[in-house]
């Protein structure tokens with residue numbers, strides 16, 4: 001942003017890149033789980049078919065709420081973030097793909113802080129927009145705040161599983177804080193550029 005290329009509103013192009021990067025890293029972690037996970041850890045499955053739409057709807061809803069928290073002040077200019085947040089929140093579950101296709105896999109290989117670190121680094125280096133960085137973290141935490149069951153927080157370094165439920169309130173809080181932080185970044189940028197925040 002400093003090198004003569006200030007980006008004002010988040011663009012559809014940048015949020016599309018963010019989505020593609022996040023999805024690609026999630027798929028890479030899914031593959032790493034299949035390749036590196038010990039046999040005893042390859043017990044990941046899918047939830048019963050009939051509960052999938054409801055769960056995805058819950059994820060999307062929380063994502064929309066987070067996205068609105070970031071960008072509702074900016075009207076149409078904030079819309080890309082309002083769309084990006086639920087899209088990232090939902091797409092993390094692409095790491096269930098092998099089980100869905102009938103292959104054995106580790107449990108939730110991309111529901112991992114290692115995944116978050118890699119996805120965030122890839123997004124930050126490529127897109128260089130702090131608001132989108134915060135949205136990436138908000139969407140990840142928002143997803144874990146809605147999920148229940150087991151996860152491997154350090155996959156693919158360790159496939160030790162932990163119960164997610166005790167951490168859900170912390171993830172929910174982190175998600176909200178990061179969504180709001182994305183909004184603060186937007187607000188500062190608009191002010192610096194004298195474009196106003198809209199109202």
Ligand SMILES: [Zn+2]
Nearest residue numbers: 092093143147
């Ligand atoms: Zn999930």
